[in-house]
Amino acid sequence: MARNSYRTGPDEKGKFGIYGGQYVSETLMPALHAVGKAYQEAMKDPAYLAKLDELNRTYIGRPSPLYYAERLTEHLGGAKIYLKREELNHTGAHKINHAIGQVLLALRMGKTRIIAETGAGQHGVATATVAARFGLKCTIFMGTVDMERQKPNVFRMRLLGAEVKPVTSGSATLKDAMNDALRDWVTNVHDTFYIIGTAAGPHPYPMMVRDFQCVIGREVREQILEAEGRLPDSLVACIGGGSNALGLIHPFLDDTDIAAYCVEASGHGVDTDKNAASIAGGSPGILHGNRTYLLQDDDGQIQEAHSISAGLDYPGIGPEHVWLHETGRVTYVSATDDEALEAFQLCTLKEGIIPALESSHALAYVTKLAPTLPKDHLMVVNLSGRGDKDIFTVASALGAEV
């Protein structure tokens, strides 16, 4: 169906079609309304926006470069590939973009304590960083499985003064960390701001996180015009909850001749029970405050996700992505653990850039897609994070000693 715009969501109830919403306990409803109101006011406040802009430039280091990946392009022999270098941001990933925006909101609301969940640790590090920067108490919830595979980030968070609370319930990964963060929030809602780490959760978080991340796509628009004199033909990003992907693609959604590909993590494969591909293998359901697609069984019990990348190891996806999938505007594909590992090595060797395992899923799809396209096809790939944190996981997968 032709639409006037793909960029008007969510509606006043926080819905993208039937997805999204506010499925939380009654105790949290006034808090969500307060966050929504504070956000709307902030976005109209020139002082808030100026502060955000200043921190984006001087603290995060924005704009991040748009880099022509010459050797990767030559190697794949098709589309001209540009990498949006979000891994060069302060703290090494795109997560800082929404962490800064949200911490400024927390300060505006007079909150003195910050909580967050984290999977790969990138959002936890970003949150601990902004909490340190503004002198706020900070508690990060992290599954014990993730703490084991992301040890360097656990130590970074502790160095930054955050308390890292190990989460042992369920599969001890990202979804369980989010359960515990919600449990903390409902208990400490009077003084605590919950910085959610992706474009999911109850309204207004999916919208708010997306908006803070859209700085990525807005910069790409200017940068590609500068470099090539025209807009790109395609955009590629990895997707767990979907914040870096929305940040890249949302500013281009109404340029309907630009193809957008979001790459889910299919772990051992979408036809196995070890994957994290909610679009490919999930069905509609309600978890963590929003209606979305979930990996679940016939009884509505949430299944454990699997991905080699801790940041994509989540059995759900942001609600706006489900809507973009169902409308057909964005194409959702997937890459396996093995494909991501291969792309990780390829990018490292060809470009001298060690990508995060998350971003390696996007690169894995690029290695399939780019060779099928003409040389004048402009492709922008979001290099959402750097891979230093992943070297132990990669070494173990490759059977190497570190």
Added chain:
Amino acid sequence: MSRLQPCFAALKAKNEAAFVTYIQAGDPSLEVSSQILHGMPAAGASIIELGMPFSDPAADGPAIDKAAQRALKAGASMKQTLQMVRDFRKGNDNTPIVLMGYFNPVYRYGIDKFCADASEAGVDGLIIVDLPPEEDAELRIPAAERNIDVIRLATPTSDDARLPTVLNGASGFVYYVAVAGTTGSKSAATSEIAEAVGRIKASTDLPVAVGFGIRTPEQAAAVASVADGAVVGTAIIEIIEKNIEADGTVRPGLAEEVLDFTRNLADGVKSVRVEGKGNTL
């Protein structure tokens, strides 16, 4: 009309508060859980909340979280929970049963089919903790057509601006969550509870039951003196938990111990308001 209205009316006539117990369906096994459920009315439960196990109970504390995981591991499912209610109704047509849990298993079951099956099984009410008033119409309306009340929750954060939203469309009773937190957390002072219940009752004719943080017969009695009902969940679940060996085997006599504990709590609730000294909220 569900069984809830006549239940509260009958208790009011006796100047008694409702004693509401909570257990998780299928915890620690279908057999033991059914035994407890069947024994609850005789142990003094006026209303039974039966938890529908969910893998990710983000509004619950560790005790109920573990109970859900135990039940799921033992094979609990929505079908089994409804069957427990059906079996209970063969011997009891008076005690209201309220299913309590999270929206996803209900949504996945299919809302219309769930309402039909729950009604046929003998369910009187639903408490869906992650379905606030803004989102509950899609369940509340089909449930009402089957005479099932969707119970609204009021909390310490339900201020004067929020309360009308909570009460508009409420039926059955209002569940006042006495503390901002998860189940099994700290207890609120009776004076705070009395103030909140009074505030809610000023805006609704529905009975107000209070839960969260009630662990002893004394606390249950205190709440019963200022509200229409006292809900106890975690303290009961903890009896189950401590009767399970490290290897998962259930100690004999678990159901009896749970029912004895329930009886003590019920005595606490019924100890107040007798001989006209009760609060007539």
